[in-house]
Amino acid sequence: MRKNVLLAVALILALLVGTNFILPIITGSSQLLIVLSGSMHPGMRVGDMVVVNSADADGVELGDVICFLDPGGDPNIMITHRVMSMEEGDERVFQTKGDANEEQDNYLVPASKLVGKMVFVIPFAGYLPAASKNSLLFLVTIILPASVLILDEVKKIIQASNPVSARKMEREKRKRTRQMPNVVHGRVLGGVALISLLLLMALVLPNLGGNGHTTLEEEYVFKNYGYLSSVSVITPDDTTQRLAIEPWYSVIPRTNESVVMSSSGPMDVGVTSVPYVLPVLWIILLAQIDPYLPAFFIIVLYSSLAIVLSISLWFRKTKTKGIRINLIIRRVSRSLRRFHLM
Structure with a gap:
């Protein structure tokens, strides 16, 4: 029952993340861009990653931070600056400025160059793609941990396929369940919360x-x-x-x-x-x-x-009195089953 509850929570969180962040990026309504200059400092720093949502020119207001294609014509360059003024005509035109710049940009941005509006900043996330190109760092942080997990799962599968090993694993599992349970030390948890507060x-x-x-x-x-x-x-x-x-x-x-x-x-x-x-x-x-x-x-x-970060201080196996998590989970599960039967 505990595993089912945790799985349901994980699925709900994954659905929320996918709906709000991943799906818009896949469909193209949102883009992730890396900040390469300090023109918008301190709102955006070099190495930050910005989330840009697609937008129409009519939805842009004064003070919005917009992303647009390089007015010079380079298709590989996108600029993210703040809208300082707008001019109407056959096509709406924006006058922009970087927050860290003293002068406004020496060009106007036509609506046809508009990519979207910046909605969020993820600090330092822009360094991740560059770090992934480092073969040694990639080996240490990705390949080795993944290999350890895969080998551990293969070992469990082999042991489970052997009746003798499977019975031994079951006995060890029962032995662990009879050991001292994990408990929450209310006083320690309260002390950590109070001090940090x-x-x-x-x-x-x-x-x-x-x-x-x-x-x-x-x-x-x-x-x-x-x-x-x-x-x-x-x-x-x-x-x-x-x-x-x-x-x-x-x-x-x-x-x-x-x-x-x-x-x-x-x-x-x-x-x-x-x-x-x-x-x-x-x-x-x-x-x-x-x-x-x-x-x-x-x-x-x-x-x-x-x-x-202090979980090892207030949540651990001990003989002292505490809030038994497994007991709470059993009681909640029992209450849910009763409610469902009613």
Whole structure:
């Protein structure tokens, strides 16, 4: 029953991943591109991989990051820059700019060159294809582990085909089940969760003083009082006014500040400032939903990571009292069967 539950969960996760990520790439509605220059730093870094969804020119808005074919005519080059202005005519034309560039691009991008809109960034994933070309690295990370797994499975098949070996394996399996069960040590787990939570709150809280919704006047000052560099984001309630704010996102070194200027007068905005422990684009996407969401996401993500990495401390075989996982699974399975019979 336990294996069936785990298999069902794995199938559901695989279906979700396939539907949302793999299927669009196979059908061509999404593309994975590798960042080769620093023109969009710090939102996208060299070596990052970006997910680009196909889009019509009519669906592009000011401030969107678009991917387009090289206006110079090289079919092997794609450029990913932000839309700064648009011109209407027989064909919509975009004026673009890299976030790290001081000047706008010295060309216009016609709608016929549009590939799509950037929707997500996967940090450092662009280095994987290059790493796979290294024959020694490929041998150590792929070939050897796969060979060990295959040989282990072949050994099990041979042993299972021999009645004597099969009975021996069954006795060993029964012996293992009678040994001390794996238990969850609630106090240790709670201690790990509490310590990681307190450390993360101490890291995040110094940046939260100005977070929330406010009215942006002509000038706003972000001050970084935290222990790390921080990412600041200004999100206008009216997204069409995003480009009227300069800079509307930035990375601020420790003990420094950033001055934000508004060229269109007072406007209602969301203000976000968090430690620079997530990719900048992730913080921007979360801040557009709610100014406090990036901080909440950081705490949940890294607390969960701390709990997973410390699993050997709170989940192990022991004679001491703990939460018996196998007992919980049997009770849940029994309850599910009763519910099904009803």
